[in-house]
Amino acid sequence: MSMLHTFALFLALAPASGVLSPEAAEYNAKAMRFYDAGQLAPAVDEFYAAFQSMPDAGRDLAGREQLVGAMRSTLLDLHEQTGEAAPICRLQNILQEHADALTAAFPNDPDKLETRSARARHEEATQQLAAFGPDACQPPPPPVTATLPAPEPSAPTSEPPPTSPLAAAKPPADVIPPRQLKIAGGVTLGLSAVLLGVMTYGIITEASQRARVTAINNKPADCPLTVDEAVALQGNRRQAVSGRQLAIGTGIAAGLTAALGTTLLVLARRSARAKRWSAAPWWSPSGAGLTLHVKLGTAR
Numbered sequence: 001m002s003m004l005h006t007f008a009l010f011l012a013l014a015p016a017s018g019v020l021s022p023e024a025a026e027y028n029a030k031a032m033r034f035y036d037a038g039q040l041a042p043a044v045d046e047f048y049a050a051f052q053s054m055p056d057a058g059r060d061l062a063g064r065e066q067l068v069g070a071m072r073s074t075l076l077d078l079h080e081q082t083g084e085a086a087p088i089c090r091l092q093n094i095l096q097e098h099a100d101a102l103t104a105a106f107p108n109d110p111d112k113l114e115t116r117s118a119r120a121r122h123e124e125a126t127q128q129l130a131a132f133g134p135d136a137c138q139p140p141p142p143p144v145t146a147t148l149p150a151p152e153p154s155a156p157t158s159e160p161p162p163t164s165p166l167a168a169a170k171p172p173a174d175v176i177p178p179r180q181l182k183i184a185g186g187v188t189l190g191l192s193a194v195l196l197g198v199m200t201y202g203i204i205t206e207a208s209q210r211a212r213v214t215a216i217n218n219k220p221a222d223c224p225l226t227v228d229e230a231v232a233l234q235g236n237r238r239q240a241v242s243g244r245q246l247a248i249g250t251g252i253a254a255g256l257t258a259a260l261g262t263t264l265l266v267l268a269r270r271s272a273r274a275k276r277w278s279a280a281p282w283w284s285p286s287g288a289g290l291t292l293h294v295k296l297g298t299a300r
Contacts, residue, residue: 019062019063019066020050020054020063020066020067021053021054021060021063023050023053024050024051024053024054024063024067025050026050027046027047027049027050027053028046028047028050028067028070030046031043031044031045031046031047031050031070034046035074040074040075040077040078040081041078043074044071044074044075044078044087044090047067047070047071047074048067048071048094050067051064051067051068051071051094054067055101056105057098057101057102057104057105057106058105058106061102061105061114064098064101065114068094068095068098068118069191071091071094072091072094072095072121073184073187075087075088075090075091075094076091076183076187077180079128080177080180080183085129085132085136085137086137088125088128088129088136089129089136089137091125092122092125092126092129092137095118095119095121095122095125096122098118099115099118099119099122102114102115102118103115113194113197113198113201117194178268178269179268181264181265181267181268182264182265182268184264185261185262185263185264185265185267185268186261186265187261188257188258188260188261188264189257189258189261189262189265191257191261192254192255192257192258192261193254195250195251195253195254195257196250196251196254198246198250199246199247199250199251199254200247201243201246202243202244202245202246202247202248202250203243203247204243205239205240205242205243205246206240206241206243206244206247207243209236209237209239209240209243210236210240212232212236213233213236213237213240216229216232216233216236217233
């Protein structure tokens, strides 16, 4: 006799208001319904439609980053299931498109953190495709058709034709392999490191802007501020507040992703020892998480 206990591990990233446009949020919701049904290819199509609905890489940076991460995770899952190169080819194209858009949107910052991250992930996809050969992403050749003679009519029979056992579709496995859990944990810890880098950038931005504000405020009392200095003072204060908010938000997110990545790596190790664990990741515009299942046996 056995019992099935379900534990839910919830990770709330709480994206800032307006990360996804209303149109992109609708596509994202459709993508999540496909993902929850195990239909990964249609889910990627809807994520990509949401990505295309926000074409301004500068204005929509946060939302596009979120959607690129969702597409990357789903395409890696699809590659793990099928073993084919096509999902990695599509991931490579998406990352190239994202990196090019960031380069065009921020011409004065070619080494922007998000741009470097997109290029690094593109390089990872390229290395994965190397195992499939130089023509991994080339379209397959057209099928060769041959004209066959018409079959001779046979005597009618009442028996139905035999059904090949290979014709029956295999149900999708409910258990995520330990290797996939290990990969997901490593990717999540990598995301935590990226978020820590963004947090550091926010702290540095706040400090530098505060220093500029102090320098302007310390002018002698008999030297009133000029119009340009007053405008610069307001701009520096706004940028300091923005840097502080960025540092706080990404610092919280980095801690949560580090906890989730560590949990995934622990589960991968336990799954390798006993095939009683299963897990299913999920995310939405308001958060992300991992649903865990463990089957406990009881002796009679």
